[in-house]
Amino acid sequence: MSLAEIADRMNEAxxxxxxxxxxKFDCGEDGAITISGTEARLADEPADCTIRxxxxxxxxxxxxxxxxxxxFAMGKIKVSGDMSVATRLSQLVN
Numbered sequence: 001m002s003l004a005e006i007a008d009r010m011n012e013a014x015x016x017x018x019x020x021x022x023x024k025f026d027c028g029e030d031g032a033i034t035i036s037g038t039e040a041r042l043a044d045e046p047a048d049c050t051i052r053x054x055x056x057x058x059x060x061x062x063x064x065x066x067x068x069x070x071x072f073a074m075g076k077i078k079v080s081g082d083m084s085v086a087t088r089l090s091q092l093v094n
Contacts, residue, residue, distance in 0.1 A: 001059045003031050003042055009062065010040035021085040022047040030055040049085035052078040 006025075015038055022036035024047035032044040053061065057076050060066035068086075071077045079086050 003027065003033060003055060006055075006058060006062060007033050007040040007042055010035055011038075014038045014040060019085075019088055021049065021082065021088070023085055023088070024050045025058055026050055026052045027055045027058060028052070047081065049079065049081040049083070051086060052080075 010033065014035065018038040019036060022034060022045075024032055024034045024045065026032045026044070031042060034041050034043045034045040034047055036047070053071075053076065057066055057071065061068060061071060061077075066076070068077070072079065
């Protein structure tokens with residue numbers, strides 16, 4: 001699944017459950033997705049919370065194959081900024 005496909009899936013989830021804050025998924029050289037309100041964009045923009053994660057692990061996270069808390073504990077994701085915003089990820093995870 002590409003970052004564009006991931007952004008499309010996020011847009012579907014956000015249509016019914018918008019975020020009050022912004023989150024950026026920073027996948028390093030693969031790119032970034034910034035989400036806010038009802039929109040997920042392929043963009044490296046300032047956000048309330050930044051989650052550094054590989055594209056491979058982002059796919060696992062969003063498909064329910066990687067538990068966010070376990071990933072954080074294992075160092076597969078790094079969170080900076082407002083940690084409370086990261087807890088809203090359940091809105092995007094199937």
